Amino acid sequence: MSLLRWDNMLDGLAPLISRIGTPDFGPALMTLLHRFCGADLCSVFTLAETKPGVLVAESRDPEASAFARVASLRYAQRYWRRDVAALSTLGRAHRSVQILKRPARGIRDVEYQHECYTEGSVTERLSLYRRGRPSIIANAYRERDSGPFHPAQTQAFADLALCLHAVLERHAQLLESAPPLTDSAALARRLSESAALSPREAQVAALIMAGLDQAEIALRIGLKASSVITYRARAYQKLGVQTRAGLRDRLDALLSPHPG
Structure with missing residues (x-):
């Protein structure tokens, strides 16, 4: 990666880093992933004891934000164990970040595809996987009208992966160590x-x-x-x-x- 491009990415990461541990973190992540990867929606899951929790669920379009959150909850509650590609990729992500691109048409689980992709007009997903404490899964999505991710956008996602994982891990750790929410x-x-x-x-x-x-x-x-x-x-x-x-x-x- 060129120094100029790396400087641009550092410039883009700065607002996200400044919002670690705050309610503004999700929107800042969405802004970053749209700027560099052309993402229309994003989600982040943490994995503790094989059960995913939703850390971030955002959309560039406020009208689509409800879908991003509901679809993320559905995925965590109903479809996580049925996402064979995700489970397989996470299994290889012990020592390094793994990147997976998955088009909606490649998902054979019809119910999962409909509720998490078709309802939101999602055409493709780029995912980052890394095992750790906690394990992190971060996703960028493209809507049907935007078309699939371009090769340069996919490369930008990969270029961001290591720094992005570190930021997401720290955000998750800060939230976990925060005082417990009132019952x-x-x-x-x-x-x-x-x-x-x-x-x-x-x-x-x-x-x-x-x-x-x-x-x-x-x-x-x-x-x-x-x-x-x-x-x-x-x-x-x-x-x-x-x-x-x-x-x-x-x-x-x-x-x-x-x-x-």
């Missing part, structure tokens, strides 16, 4: 008791505090995304807040022990 069920009960929220309003507010977005909440509790938005708006109105940060501050004040 959402217990928080929901306390909100119902002390803040006059309905059970659904309290449940949605508690899951927001656990870091879930509206698509993840809808999938978790079996509601339409529009219903989640409604319950969130009602909870925010009753609590007198407008943002997630405001919600956290309000709950800290509401639920903290009073002196004396």
Whole structure:
């Protein structure tokens, strides 16, 4: 790789590195992968005890962000063990990063292909695999209208792989070492008791505090995304807040022990 190109990549990595361990990490990763690899969506999974967890799920298009998150959750919950190519590649990724390109048409599991690719008009996936603590799987996706990844974009993904893995690993470690999230069920009960929220309003507010977005909440509790938005708006109105940060501050004040 030329020095000029490496300088450009370092310049692109800087905003991502500055957001390690913060809620802005996912959007910064999406920006980086689009800039250098032409990705339309991205996801990152961590693997602990053979069970994947969703670390990042983003889209360049805000309207497609819900699909990115729901499809990632579906993959982790339903299809991980059926993705033979991923399992095989991860098995070889003990000593070095492994890169795999996979077109949607090459996926023979019809149900998996439909729910994780066809519904989001995804045509191809580029993946990075590395075993470790935790093991990391990072994916960049191209939508059908964009066409497959060009050779130069595939090469850029490979060029980024080692640095990208180090950044993702550190982000995952920081999140793992962060103070544990409040138990959402217990928080929901306390909100119902002390803040006059309905059970659904309290449940949605508690899951927001656990870091879930509206698509993840809808999938978790079996509601339409529009219903989640409604319950969130009602909870925010009753609590007198407008943002997630405001919600956290309000709950800290509401639920903290009073002196004396």
